[in-house]
Every structure is written in C-alpha cells, then in structure tokens.
Amino acid sequence: MRHAALFLIVMAGTALPVSAADLRPPPGASSCSGCHGDGAAMAVIDGRPEAEIAAAMAEYRSGTRPASVMTRIAKGFSDEESRAIAVYLANRKAQ
Amino acid sequence: MTNPTRRHFLAAGTAALAFPRPSLAQSSPKVVVIGGGFGGATAARALHVGGLDVTLVEANPTYVSCPHSNEVIAGLQPMTAQRFGYDGLARAGIPVVHASAIGINPAGRRVTLAGGDTLPYDRLILSPGIELRFDAIPGYDEAAAELMPHAWKAGTQTELLKRQLDAMPEGGTVVLSVPGNPYRCPPGPYERASLIAHVLKTRKKRAKLIVLDAKDTFSKQKLFQSAWAALYPDQLEYVPLASGGQISAVEPGTMTVRTDFSDYKADVACIIPPQRAGRIAATAGVADRSGWCPIDPVTFESKLVPGIHVIGDAAIAGAMPKSAFSANAQAKVCAQAVIDLLAGRAPQEPKLINTCYSLVAPGYGISVAGVYHPANGVLADIEGAGGTSPLDAPASLREQEALYAADWYRTITQQVFG
Numbered sequence: 001m002r003h004a005a006l007f008l009i010v011m012a013g014t015a016l017p018v019s020a021a022d023l024r025p026p027p028g029a030s031s032c033s034g035c036h037g038d039g040a041a042m043a044v045i046d047g048r049p050e051a052e053i054a055a056a057m058a059e060y061r062s063g064t065r066p067a068s069v070m071t072r073i074a075k076g077f078s079d080e081e082s083r084a085i086a087v088y089l090a091n092r093k094a095q
Numbered sequence: 096m097t098n099p100t101r102r103h104f105l106a107a108g109t110a111a112l113a114f115p116r117p118s119l120a121q122s123s124p125k126v127v128v129i130g131g132g133f134g135g136a137t138a139a140r141a142l143h144v145g146g147l148d149v150t151l152v153e154a155n156p157t158y159v160s161c162p163h164s165n166e167v168i169a170g171l172q173p174m175t176a177q178r179f180g181y182d183g184l185a186r187a188g189i190p191v192v193h194a195s196a197i198g199i200n201p202a203g204r205r206v207t208l209a210g211g212d213t214l215p216y217d218r219l220i221l222s223p224g225i226e227l228r229f230d231a232i233p234g235y236d237e238a239a240a241e242l243m244p245h246a247w248k249a250g251t252q253t254e255l256l257k258r259q260l261d262a263m264p265e266g267g268t269v270v271l272s273v274p275g276n277p278y279r280c281p282p283g284p285y286e287r288a289s290l291i292a293h294v295l296k297t298r299k300k301r302a303k304l305i306v307l308d309a310k311d312t313f314s315k316q317k318l319f320q321s322a323w324a325a326l327y328p329d330q331l332e333y334v335p336l337a338s339g340g341q342i343s344a345v346e347p348g349t350m351t352v353r354t355d356f357s358d359y360k361a362d363v364a365c366i367i368p369p370q371r372a373g374r375i376a377a378t379a380g381v382a383d384r385s386g387w388c389p390i391d392p393v394t395f396e397s398k399l400v401p402g403i404h405v406i407g408d409a410a411i412a413g414a415m416p417k418s419a420f421s422a423n424a425q426a427k428v429c430a431q432a433v434i435d436l437l438a439g440r441a442p443q444e445p446k447l448i449n450t451c452y453s454l455v456a457p458g459y460g461i462s463v464a465g466v467y468h469p470a471n472g473v474l475a476d477i478e479g480a481g482g483t484s485p486l487d488a489p490a491s492l493r494e495q496e497a498l499y500a501a502d503w504y505r506t507i508t509q510q511v512f513g
Contacts, residue, residue, distance in 0.1 A: 024431060024435070024443065025427070025431065026443075027443065027444060027445050027446035027468070028445075028446035028447070028448060028466070030141075030424065030427035030428060030431065031424040031427070031446075031447055031448035032448075033427075033510060034420050034423050034424055034448065034450065034503075034506075034507060034510075035450060035499075035502075035503055035506060035507075036506070037506035037507075037509060037510055038506075038509070039502075039505065039506070039509075040502035040503070040505060040506040041495075041498055041499055041502045042499065042502060042503070042506070068462065068484065068492060068495055068496055068499065069450055069462055069464050069499070072464045072480060072481050072482050073448055073450070073464055073466060073480065073481070074480075075466075075477075075479050075480040075481075076446065076448070076465075076466025076477040076479075076480030076481065077446070077466070077480075081446070
C-alpha cells in the first residue's frame with residue numbers, strides 16, 4: 001500500500017503535492033515527539049484538540065502558563081506556526 | 096499524461112534536475128541509513144512510515160545509549176537500562192543489516208559492507224556518531240583507554256569507569272579531563288563530574304575530583320557551578336583553561352595526567368579526548384578538515400558529496416548541540432527532506448528543537464533548550480527562544496526536571512528502539 005501510494009506521488013510529480021504536502025509536518029512539529037510520548041510526564045499530544053494545543057503554546061509564549069521547558073521552546077514559534085503545529089498534531093493518531 | 100508529468104517534475108527546480116534518480120521506472124526509491132543510534136534508527140523509522148524502501152545498516156546487534164550512562168557510572172541506574180536491541184525496528188518491518196559499512200561509491204550510489212555485499216541507494220543517510228581521536232593527546236591511545244577510560248562511547252568503557260570508581264580507596268583522587276569544542280554532548284562531562292562528586296560525597300571520605308577543562312566556558316555553566324558550590328564544595332575542584340586546565344599528555348603506567356603547569360596523580364582518570372565524525376564519514380568523503388561533516392541546514396545533505404545526508408553528532412549543525420535529542424529531531428527533518436526530494440518536491444524550511452537534561456545529583460535536574468532554523472546557510476538559534484533552567488529556582492523545580500529527565504529517556508528510547 002505504502003509503495004503504491006509513493007508510486008502515485010512520484011508519478012504525479014507536482015500534480016499531487018497539495019494533499020501530500022499537507023501531510024508534511026509544519027516547521028518544528030516533528031521535534032515534539034522527542035519528549036511527548038506515552039507514559040511520560042510530558043504527556044502525549046498527538047490527537048489532542050487543535051484549539052487546546054494552540055492555546056497552550058500561546059500561553060507558554062506569553063508566560064501566562066507556567067512550565068519548566070515549554071515556556072522557552074514556545075518563544076521560538078509565531079502564533080501562525082503554533083497553529084499549524086496544532087492542526088498537524090490534532091490530526092495525528094495518538095500512539 | 097507522461098509529458099505534463101515530466102514537465103512538472105523538471106519544473107520542480109534544480110533539486111530535481113540535479114538528482115535525476117530515482118528512475119521513474121523503479122517501483123520504490125531505496126534509502127540506506129548507516130548507523131543505528133538515536134539519529135539513524137529514527138531516520139529509518141520515519142522513512143519507512145513515509146513509504147520508502149529503507150535498509151538500516153548497523154554493525155552492532157545491541158545499541159548502548161550514552162544518555163543517562165553517567166547515572167550508571169554513579170551507580171544510580173543499572174547498565175541494562177542502556178542497552179537496546181533492534182527487534183523493535185524489525186517488528187516495524189524495517190530491514191536491519193548487522194554489518195560494518197566499509198565503502199561508499201557516491202557515483203554508483205552503492206554501499207559496500209564488510210564481507211563484500213553491496214547495497215544500492217537512491218539516497219544515503221549517515222548517522223555514524225563519533226570516533227574518538229586517539230592521536231590527539233600524547234600517551235592517550237586505545238590501550239591507555241583500558242587504564243584511563245573515556246567512557247564517551249557507552250558500553251564496556253562505562254562499566255570499567257564504574258568499577259574503578261567503586262574500587263577506589265577513601266581519600267583517592269579522580270581526574271576528569273574535558274576536551275575543547277566541539278564534542279559529543281556538551282553538558283555531559285559536567286553531569287559526569289557532578290555525579291562522580293556525588294559518589295565521593297556519599298561513599299568515599301576525603302576523596303577529591305579534579306576537573307581539567309580545555310576551555311573556560313561550557314553548557315549550563317552557571318547552573319552547574321552554583322550546584323557544585325552548594326553540593327560538592329569539598330569534593331570537586333574545577334580547573335578551566337585559563338587556570339591551566341588543558342591537558343598536554345597522559346602517562347597511564349603511572350596514572351599521571353599532565354598539563355603545561357602541573358602533573359596530577361590519579362587513582363581514577365577519566366580522559367574524554369577530542370573527537371571527529373564516525374569513520375564512515377571520512378570514507379564517504381563527507382567530513383571536512385575539521386573531521387566533522389558540513390551539511391545543508393534544510394535537507395542535511397552533505398555540502399561535499401551529493402546524495403549523502405549526515406545527521407546527529409557527525410554533522411556540523413551550527414548552533415544545535417551534538418545530543419541524542421538533536422539527532423532524533425534532525426533525523427525526522429532529514430527523512431522528510433529525503434522523501435520530498437525523491438518525490439521531486441522542494442523540502443520546506445524546517446525548525447528544530449533540542450532539549451537536554453543533566454542530573455547534578457539524584458532528584459536535582461537542570462535543562463537547556465533551543466529552537467533552531469536555517470539562516471545564512473547554517474542552523475542558527477532563534478533569538479529570544481531557548482535557554483537554561485532559572486538559576487534561582489525552588490528544589491521542587493530541580494526535582495521536576497530530574498523526573499522529566501528520566502521520562503525523556505524512557506520516551507525517546509521507546510520511540511526509537513521500542
């Protein structure tokens with residue numbers, strides 16, 4: 001299945017990338033799973049509601065929500081980038 | 096159908112023109128990943144999930160993790176917590192070949208394995224970690240490391256240093272030497288110093304640790320030095336470069352560590368030598384004269400050899416430190432770029448995160464974090480983001496960060512090897 005899907009992408013050149021590109025993690029998103037996983041204090045964020053993730057990032061950035069590390073990380077992302085990450089993570093299956 | 100597609104493919108940009116592979120007649124592009132550590136194993140998983148035909152080449156059947164190995168040395172964690180097999184990757188459907196890669200032919204796009212087998216690739220990812228430079232410190236060669244362990248590649252060296260420390264008499268002297276930048280795990284030597292000092296404080300009366308550093312500044316310095324002053328004032332003596340901390344030679348026979356100013360007699364000597372990218376990087380021609388590998392900050396493709404990407408400790412990743420977290424983050428970005436390039440699509444500009452925890456005592460953790468983006472051809476810090484734990488913090492935060500350190504280790508190893 002995977003091979004078939006990739007074959008389509010390759011064969012279609014730029015015809016498919018609108019949807020294929022949507023599956024790509026937006027800048028920064030793929031780093032999150034370095035900490036956020038099952039059974040950790042840094043809880044799983046895959047599959048969490050988009051609004052919840054975006055709001056958390058905004059609050060970490062502004063400092064209204066305390067955290068040990070996320071306050072430092074959130075400052076590396078704009079509101080727009082945070083929302084893109086939130087959309088991506090919300091659409092991932094919790095692992 | 097064919098012509099517009101072809102036209103689109105070519106129009107995708109110079110990347111597509113420069114790398115005509117894979118042939119459109121092939122069913123699936125092949126990617127070979129060399130090195131099954133935090134970087135390579137992560138890359139193999141991401142490529143597999145992305146639908147590519149990936150093979151992971153790793154010489155050893157068991158991976159021994161460097162992160163948290165300082166806790167093993169201090170007797171706070173069993174060695175079994177450092178060992179990981181490759182069954183998890185095999186179960187995920189990823190072919191793992193346990194052989195040394197000994198040759199790379201970039202023009203023919205083939206990897207040669209010890210024994211003579213070859214693996215073709217459309218793109219190759221190297222995640223070879225580090226090689227210790229046994230030519231850098233007079234007297235410090237592989238034989239010397241059996242008496243004065245580096246323990247900077249985890250495994251028997253970790254266990255040797257632990258045994259030596261356990262066997263050291265009360266009132267003994269430990270010497271720990273730290274190299275100049277760059278090297279694997281910038282805060283690692285200082286975490287090691289902290290946890291050795293903890294061993295001395297709790298189990299070795301009147302024993303001392305002398306840290307000889309080839310530089311004057313280091314990662315999380317204020318946090319470490321403030322913790323040392325509070326916890327280990329009688330155990331730990333720090334000698335920076337400016338005070339003569341750079342070692343000039345070692346004499347394993349007499350357990351002597353020399354600087355230009357003094358000779359230090361040690362009961363236990365841990366010598367962390369300068370390093371370079373793992374050997375296959377030089378074989379492939381992707382290492383420059385520094386011994387490390389210059390890469391494109393968007394794709395992690397070598398600036399020296401097209402079609403070969405380098406991630407993890409071996410790469411010159413600008414402001415990103417050589418850490419397991421970095422290697423994991425880079426692997427995912429690199430894998431996506433490889434998927435994009437093989438699909439004739441331009442990779443997008445990434446952002447990457449690093450977080451590193453260090454333990455200065457049981458229940459006392461500190462951290463440094465950073466967010467990075469490509470700028471002026473390198474991975475640069477995003478201004479205003481990242482930084483260390485606060486210098487003034489309640490014990491509860493140190494405790495929380497120690498807990499996060501343990502949870503990070505469990506999460507990342509489960510994600511990579513589980």
